[in-house]
Amino acid sequence: MDNLLEVKDLKIWVAGAARPILVVDGVDLQVRAGSVLGIAGESGSGKSISAQSLIGILGEKFVYEGEIRLEGRLIGDGGEPFAAIRGREISMIFQDPLNSLHPQIQIGKQLTEHAGRSGQDSRKADKRARELLREVRIPDPDWAMKAYPHQFSGGMRQRIAIAMALVGDPKVLIADEPTTALDVTVQAGVLRLIKRLCVERDLGVMIITHDLGVMNAMADDLTVMYAGRVVESGPATQVLQSPRHPYTEQLVGSLPAGPARDGGRARNMRAIAGEPATPRNRPAGCAFHPRCPWAEDRCAVTVPPVEYRGEGRRSACLVDPFFSVDDVRKAAAR
Amino acid sequence: MNSDSMALVVNDLEVEYRTKGRARVRAVAGVSLQVGRGEIVGLVGESGCGKSTVAKAVVGIERPAAGEVLYRGARVTPISRIGKRPKNQRNLQMVFQEPASSLNPRRSIGSQVADALKFATDLPQAKHEERVRELLDMVGLPKNAHRAYPHQFSGGQKQRACIARALAADPEVLVADEAISSLDASAQAQIADLLVGLVKKLDIGLLFISHDLAVIGEICDRIAVMYLGKIVELGRPEQIWFEPRHPYARALMRSVPRIGRDSFPESLEGEVPDPANPPSGCRFNTRCPFVMDKCRVQEPALIDVEQEDGGTVACWLQEPGAVVDLDTLATEREVASA
Amino acid sequence: MSVPLLSRLSREGRAPAVGSEPTLPSAEDLRAHLDKQVRIAGRGFWKQPLAVAGVIILGLWLVAGVFAPWIAPYDPLAQDAARFLPPGGDHLMGTDSLGRDVLSRIIHGVRITVPYAVIIVAVSTAIALVVGSIAAYAGGWVDEVLMRITDIFLALPSIVLAMIVAAAIGPGLENAVIAIIIVAWPPMTRIVRSLVLSIRSRDYVTASRLLGASSSRTLVVDFGPNLIGSVVVVAMIEISQRILLLAALSFLGLGAQEPTPEWGRMVSDGAAILDRWWVATFPGLAILTVVLAFNLIGDTLRDTVDPQVSKQVKE
Numbered sequence: 001m002d003n004l005l006e007v008k009d010l011k012i013w014v015a016g017a018a019r020p021i022l023v024v025d026g027v028d029l030q031v032r033a034g035s036v037l038g039i040a041g042e043s044g045s046g047k048s049i050s051a052q053s054l055i056g057i058l059g060e061k062f063v064y065e066g067e068i069r070l071e072g073r074l075i076g077d078g079g080e081p082f083a084a085i086r087g088r089e090i091s092m093i094f095q096d097p098l099n100s101l102h103p104q105i106q107i108g109k110q111l112t113e114h115a116g117r118s119g120q121d122s123r124k125a126d127k128r129a130r131e132l133l134r135e136v137r138i139p140d141p142d143w144a145m146k147a148y149p150h151q152f153s154g155g156m157r158q159r160i161a162i163a164m165a166l167v168g169d170p171k172v173l174i175a176d177e178p179t180t181a182l183d184v185t186v187q188a189g190v191l192r193l194i195k196r197l198c199v200e201r202d203l204g205v206m207i208i209t210h211d212l213g214v215m216n217a218m219a220d221d222l223t224v225m226y227a228g229r230v231v232e233s234g235p236a237t238q239v240l241q242s243p244r245h246p247y248t249e250q251l252v253g254s255l256p257a258g259p260a261r262d263g264g265r266a267r268n269m270r271a272i273a274g275e276p277a278t279p280r281n282r283p284a285g286c287a288f289h290p291r292c293p294w295a296e297d298r299c300a301v302t303v304p305p306v307e308y309r310g311e312g313r314r315s316a317c318l319v320d321p322f323f324s325v326d327d328v329r330k331a332a333a334r
Numbered sequence: 335m336n337s338d339s340m341a342l343v344v345n346d347l348e349v350e351y352r353t354k355g356r357a358r359v360r361a362v363a364g365v366s367l368q369v370g371r372g373e374i375v376g377l378v379g380e381s382g383c384g385k386s387t388v389a390k391a392v393v394g395i396e397r398p399a400a401g402e403v404l405y406r407g408a409r410v411t412p413i414s415r416i417g418k419r420p421k422n423q424r425n426l427q428m429v430f431q432e433p434a435s436s437l438n439p440r441r442s443i444g445s446q447v448a449d450a451l452k453f454a455t456d457l458p459q460a461k462h463e464e465r466v467r468e469l470l471d472m473v474g475l476p477k478n479a480h481r482a483y484p485h486q487f488s489g490g491q492k493q494r495a496c497i498a499r500a501l502a503a504d505p506e507v508l509v510a511d512e513a514i515s516s517l518d519a520s521a522q523a524q525i526a527d528l529l530v531g532l533v534k535k536l537d538i539g540l541l542f543i544s545h546d547l548a549v550i551g552e553i554c555d556r557i558a559v560m561y562l563g564k565i566v567e568l569g570r571p572e573q574i575w576f577e578p579r580h581p582y583a584r585a586l587m588r589s590v591p592r593i594g595r596d597s598f599p600e601s602l603e604g605e606v607p608d609p610a611n612p613p614s615g616c617r618f619n620t621r622c623p624f625v626m627d628k629c630r631v632q633e634p635a636l637i638d639v640e641q642e643d644g645g646t647v648a649c650w651l652q653e654p655g656a657v658v659d660l661d662t663l664a665t666e667r668e669v670a671s672a
Numbered sequence: 673m674s675v676p677l678l679s680r681l682s683r684e685g686r687a688p689a690v691g692s693e694p695t696l697p698s699a700e701d702l703r704a705h706l707d708k709q710v711r712i713a714g715r716g717f718w719k720q721p722l723a724v725a726g727v728i729i730l731g732l733w734l735v736a737g738v739f740a741p742w743i744a745p746y747d748p749l750a751q752d753a754a755r756f757l758p759p760g761g762d763h764l765m766g767t768d769s770l771g772r773d774v775l776s777r778i779i780h781g782v783r784i785t786v787p788y789a790v791i792i793v794a795v796s797t798a799i800a801l802v803v804g805s806i807a808a809y810a811g812g813w814v815d816e817v818l819m820r821i822t823d824i825f826l827a828l829p830s831i832v833l834a835m836i837v838a839a840a841i842g843p844g845l846e847n848a849v850i851a852i853i854i855v856a857w858p859p860m861t862r863i864v865r866s867l868v869l870s871i872r873s874r875d876y877v878t879a880s881r882l883l884g885a886s887s888s889r890t891l892v893v894d895f896g897p898n899l900i901g902s903v904v905v906v907a908m909i910e911i912s913q914r915i916l917l918l919a920a921l922s923f924l925g926l927g928a929q930e931p932t933p934e935w936g937r938m939v940s941d942g943a944a945i946l947d948r949w950w951v952a953t954f955p956g957l958a959i960l961t962v963v964l965a966f967n968l969i970g971d972t973l974r975d976t977v978d979p980q981v982s983k984q985v986k987e
Binding site for chain 2 (some may be wrong): 042043153155156160183184185186187188189190191192195211212213214216217218240241250251252254255256257258259260261264270272275276279312
């Protein structure tokens, strides 16, 4: 399938106290239509900054370099300006829906704002806004049109923010921690909505979250980032169930899995030793090497390249401890 | 288990908030709990269910409207605006959600831990420095940590320092209010590990409050599930996890996205009702998939449904000696409607 | 056409990245540009050109004030020259309506303006610290009563209130100072109260109380250091406001009286005779530079006083 949104060798610098800091170092991403790309990582991994660079909303202290292509057309640096793309071809929703909702304007007005400005028929715009509210499953759209954001619960507000993101009929939807602030029982509903929109509208969805459980439910493809670099990417289920990179393996292992059925503790929560690396103090060589149980001397020297590992999977590890002969045989047999 | 031997006993606790111009809100509407030494009791629920208010009332930050909290057999008195906390309660300690705001940014870690020794223990001043180092080492902080300032630490390290400060008071019971929720995944696991280790090593009781069911299920010996100010189910983690008896507990379990789970997480219909104006009857009846007429009228009490199980549930579906499996019930309903 | 998301983003100042410009500098240029920006933004107090300028200006004025009798070419009160001599020659800034040397009067004027402004701010800050802390810490009706009292003072513009008070207790420099203190403490109290409230809601204060620290100790140890930085910053900015108010009262004849060489008074003398521009302009410039110096210092302090920021500076 063709890539809808393609990012090559993305680098982002931020103004630091003494010198610019490279917060994102050579990230490649591909978003396909009708599928969900997940970007996972802890804070400081550069996942949110990467997403923000794709619609040009980085702050003034940031500079990016790299190639961003939407359906093959270059956008941003040297191509079509972000302002022409943002909100139309690529939309974004945030952890806090109030980022995209004005607190003192009625929902209906906000949803029809752009239609009025471009001289569209206001009744048509009104009808379309109602349709969008129905599409994101807001109960009683007629009432919602006249209501203000504070009259809705967090989950409903996020749904409205999604409706707002759909106004321009985007091809790509970027969701930055869309459910992190929500309760679990509400989160499930919002996730289901995003998944449904992805399929029904053939949207390319990019979801950014630290929650690998959410990734398991949502993502078709998964990219794992650590300290500004991609450490592993591939089909989500495979990456999560048989990780290829030590960091992914350790991260999955650190998650709580709940109790075991026989009453014993599953004790899945194996903590990763040490503190997470940040772009500000990224270790030389592989950024994960100081915390990696498989690290060898060379890991402290060479930055591992992201290498193809078969079956759509890539990882950046010199040691590659989860390499299995069976995989090679399977690949050879094919 | 005998409740007299419990380090912390909460009896029918109620906490009310009075907001200007609005009705009284009963954030906690009758909660009973016990925490023994060497035991981790989890309190889980969604935002607004009152779990943090329980934590505050337990340590005395919040004044109960009714009921009582007993710590080592003595009633916990709420902390007044002026005046000091009674000496015998100073070792009932709490770890807060935000490590960044629970340490004074302008004081060294060492001096803040030493404060606990000064106020809550009888240790002579001369031995404070040694004890501070010992405590910081116990929570896994580097050797020179006592001289560091909070901003030099990561979130996980700050939380370790907060735990060290709480431990300095020599607690029998520790209350952790969402103590790992604001941390990154790997730091969460570290701090959870640390807490579990300390509970066993120092034989202290831990009341662990969190919205994260997976973490609660992983580290706790018993779990209480709260909804709208009340405990709806209490039991062993594996029972609540695999055979929840309360429909809300079941919904909560089924909504958690987890690795290795094939089914898509399920959402719960509707919204949490306004705590100022809770529904009559069972508080969950507005969202319950199994709701019956009785549920709208009469409020179910928390009852033991099975002998020697230790679990209790507040639901009209469940009767002593006849536990209904909710999954089976759900399947039956589906079949019947199809 | 535009989309609401967009308008909101730009309202929050998150401008589109540099990339959306039609002609693009190379990535190298951008990095160099960032480098430079960073070097300015990350500097400590002493490395900020504006702050240093403020300190230098203020320092010059203070030196002039301390050594006024030696620096000033003439006696500020002596009326021995001709009236309204234009600037130049023996009188660099000319002479006023009574033939007094303007430059000498300005130099001696520092000895009035700066010390009185400092006294005003020190006293009003002290009152504010006490009243604001009590209000925030005690809460309830105590807070309610104290805040209603400050509301009464805040209801009138400070200049009007200061005029009323000064007029009531009689014109004169000391009375003007008292009037300004009465005007200055309520807004300061509001600031202190909100600072204390924000600190009180932080968990480390609760943690201290849980350990058994007394409320007075919490005030000193937990509030003190966290309050002092902010209060000093506010006081610095406040000083410039109070200098202006003092000058204004003197200008209106409610403050310093003849022959005191107070700047506001001097501006007022020259205001009626605009063709003899030097009489009012030079004291006006003096007020401007001192106010500017305090403002520059206060602003920079505000940016550097946060420990988070100072940490970055050390890196």
